[in-house]
Amino acid sequence: MLRKEDVVLHFRSKIAAAYYDRLERMFFFNWNQSRYAVRITQSVKDYSKPVIMEEGNQIALVFKDRSVGQTLHIFDSAEDDAELIGVVMYERDSRERITIVHLALHERCRRIFKEEKINIAALVLDELFSIFKKIKGINRVRIYYINEEIRLKKEPLAVQVH
Secondary structure (H helix, E strand, O other), X not given: OOOHHXXXXXXXXXXXXXXXXXXXXXXXXXXXXXXHHHHHHHHHHHOOOEEEEEEOOEEEEEEXXXXXXXXXXXXXXXXXXXXXXXXXXXXXXXOOEEEEEEEEEOHHHHHHHHHHOOOHHHHHXXXXXXXXXXXXXXXXXXXXXXXXXXXXXOOOOOOOOO
16 A cells, blocks of 8 residues: 655656657646646647657757746656656746646556545645745746646744754
C-alpha cells in the first residue's frame, strides 16, 4: 500500500532525450486532459503553443514563443532512471502572480488517487507553492485550467532571541 509519505517529487527544467516519447504521450495524448479541452485551447491563444524542443541530448517542453513562461518536468525521484510523472508550465504574469498554465500528470496518477486515495496533483501543487513562495514578490498563484487564484502564505522568518 502506497502512503502519501512515500511519494517523492523531483523537478527538472530539462530532461534526457530518451524521455521524448513518454513526455509527448503524457502531455499531448493524455485522456485526463479531455475535461479541460476548452481551457487548453484557450491557453494556446492566451500564452503560446507548447512544443518539445531538443537541444543536444536533452529535451524540454516549452512554449513555442520562448519569451513566455517556464517548465518543470516532474519525476518520482532524483535518480537517473526516475519515472517521468508530470510536467508543469507556468508564467510569471505580474510582479505578484504566477499562473500555472498547464499541469499534466501521467494517467497512472489518477489510478493512484482512485485506488490508494493519494492525490498526486495536490502534492505537486503543494511542492510548487513552496517553490513559488521563495520567489521575491510572488504572493498569488493562478491555476489557469480552473481559473482559480490562491493566495500564498509566506512563512514568518524565524527570529532568534539571545
